Amino acid sequence: MNRLNHRLENVFPERRLFLRSDNETRYILLKPVTQLVGIVGSTAVVAWSIIATSILIMDNIGAGNFREQAKRDQAFYLERLNALADERDTRAAEALASQERFNTALSQISVMQTQLLETQERRRELEIGMEAFQETLRRVSGEREDAREKLQELNASLEGETETGQNPLSAARDLETTVDYLAGALSETAGERDTVVADAQAALIAADEMAAELKILEDRNNEIFRTLEEAMTVSVEPLDKMFRKAGLSTDNLLKQVRRGYSGQGGPLAPLSFSTRGEIDPSTERANSIIDKLDELNLYRIAAQKAPFTMPVKNNYRFTSGFGPRWGRMHNGTDFAAPVGTPIYAPADGVVTFAGWSSGYGRLVKIKHDFGIETRYAHQSRIRVKVGQRVSRGDRIGDIGNSGRSTGPHLHYEIRVGGRPINPMIYIKAGQNVF
Numbered sequence: 001m002n003r004l005n006h007r008l009e010n011v012f013p014e015r016r017l018f019l020r021s022d023n024e025t026r027y028i029l030l031k032p033v034t035q036l037v038g039i040v041g042s043t044a045v046v047a048w049s050i051i052a053t054s055i056l057i058m059d060n061i062g063a064g065n066f067r068e069q070a071k072r073d074q075a076f077y078l079e080r081l082n083a084l085a086d087e088r089d090t091r092a093a094e095a096l097a098s099q100e101r102f103n104t105a106l107s108q109i110s111v112m113q114t115q116l117l118e119t120q121e122r123r124r125e126l127e128i129g130m131e132a133f134q135e136t137l138r139r140v141s142g143e144r145e146d147a148r149e150k151l152q153e154l155n156a157s158l159e160g161e162t163e164t165g166q167n168p169l170s171a172a173r174d175l176e177t178t179v180d181y182l183a184g185a186l187s188e189t190a191g192e193r194d195t196v197v198a199d200a201q202a203a204l205i206a207a208d209e210m211a212a213e214l215k216i217l218e219d220r221n222n223e224i225f226r227t228l229e230e231a232m233t234v235s236v237e238p239l240d241k242m243f244r245k246a247g248l249s250t251d252n253l254l255k256q257v258r259r260g261y262s263g264q265g266g267p268l269a270p271l272s273f274s275t276r277g278e279i280d281p282s283t284e285r286a287n288s289i290i291d292k293l294d295e296l297n298l299y300r301i302a303a304q305k306a307p308f309t310m311p312v313k314n315n316y317r318f319t320s321g322f323g324p325r326w327g328r329m330h331n332g333t334d335f336a337a338p339v340g341t342p343i344y345a346p347a348d349g350v351v352t353f354a355g356w357s358s359g360y361g362r363l364v365k366i367k368h369d370f371g372i373e374t375r376y377a378h379q380s381r382i383r384v385k386v387g388q389r390v391s392r393g394d395r396i397g398d399i400g401n402s403g404r405s406t407g408p409h410l411h412y413e414i415r416v417g418g419r420p421i422n423p424m425i426y427i428k429a430g431q432n433v434f
Contacts, residue, residue, distance in 0.1 A: 001033065008032030070317060077431070099293075100260070105217060106286065112214050119210060123203045242308065243299075245429035248370065256370065257298045257305075304363045304392055305369040307346035307423075308430025311376065311412050312399070315341055319409060322422035332375070332413035332421035337382050339408045341399040345390045346374065346426075354382050360411070361403020364396055373418075377411035378403050 005014075012032035019026045023408060030038075312335045320334035345366060352373075353365035360377035364384060367373050380400025401408045414423045 005032045008036060012036055067317065074314070095293075098224055098227045100425070102221070102289075104239050105221045105224060107219055109221065111345075112217060113211060114209070116210050116214065119203060119207045123207065126199055126203060154229070242429045243302070243306075245425070248306070254295065254298050254302070257302050286373070302369075303430075305348050306372060306426070307368060307374050307414060308426050309344075309346040309392060310427060311335075311343050311346050311374075312337060312341060312410055313344060316410075322420075322424065332377075332411050333423045334409050335399075335412055336407060336409040337399045339398070339400055341410075343376055343379065343397045343399060343410060345392055345394045345396050347372075347392050348391060349374070349398075350386045351386055351388045351390060354384055354386050357403075358403035361405060362397070362400065366390065371417045373415045375411075375413040375415070378405045378409060378414075380408075 008363070015029040015030045015035070017030060019028065072238055099198055127380045137261060178428045268344040316335040316337040318333070322333055323330060332374060343364075346366050347366075349366040349368040350363060352367045353363060355363065357363040357377075362377075362379040362382050364376045364379065364382055365373060366376075376397060378400055379397040379402060381398040382396075383398070384390060384394075384396045399410050405411075412423050414426060
């Protein structure tokens, strides 16, 4: 130490610090090593202060930029959500209007089909009647020819008998009367035949006109069918894609919703217009559209029961995601926000727990359909109770800092069959729908 002090004397000469009081004067001897240690320590403290201040300033600047970016992203997503909601409402209105036009067209088709069947039946009756009249006409014509032959024979016989002195005039007059009656009946039958032929031709013309009108109605119905089918495709595909992104089996999901649907026969019953037991293509397309409407309704019910929306709607900051953190598994997603920020239920369900739970602090658990459970931890205030049924959008609590927490935030978990799932899978899947 002495040798070190001796070497440092040229740079840090030995100094004395005098302390004077009323009665005496004292001094502190500052050796070169002591001065070096003091200078190095002071420099380290100043450097640490500068670095810490810079880090805090940069963190504040970065947090401000992140908040501004989050606000811009939120405004963008809200605008996009509103646009999608408007488009969805427009599509729904178009679907309802198309369905009304479709029902009207179906009613008109049913009336036209009835009239066409009646016309065809009348046509068949007229054809049968005309054949009967033609048969009668042929029979009467044959009888008239026979009568004429008999008349000629009688005239010849009359002439012969007149020569021999016999007089069968009464028999000849009777035969002539019979022939006149048959001729009148034949003339009347011919007139009826002409009337039947004219009625049959008018019926054929009316049937052709009705067939042309029916063709126009069929073309109009095809256009309505295409519009409805496109509307159903546009409405069902995003919902189907949303559930598949969340890893849910759409077939099992729709079966489960259909089993729980109240009422008989489902929300819509199939159509049946054929009176002959035949399958009408228009009826098949109509039933296909009704099935799509049924499927869309079931998807809508299922979407209300699955957590596809955000539990926090504004004034939040994403701080920690799902996955390993600090050597242990983080089973949820954290949203930092001021104390008292509302927490909303992302789907319909029943509250199964509402109270204190060690590291979770004030915790709420909600049981949803399809084996899904959501958890909301570190709350400052719980606004629901066990057994309460909540709907999507109901306020269930406030963000806080209770339990094992380093700051006010919401710890949000989704569990399917008891196994934790990344909540962002459901949230991202529902971004283009809700």
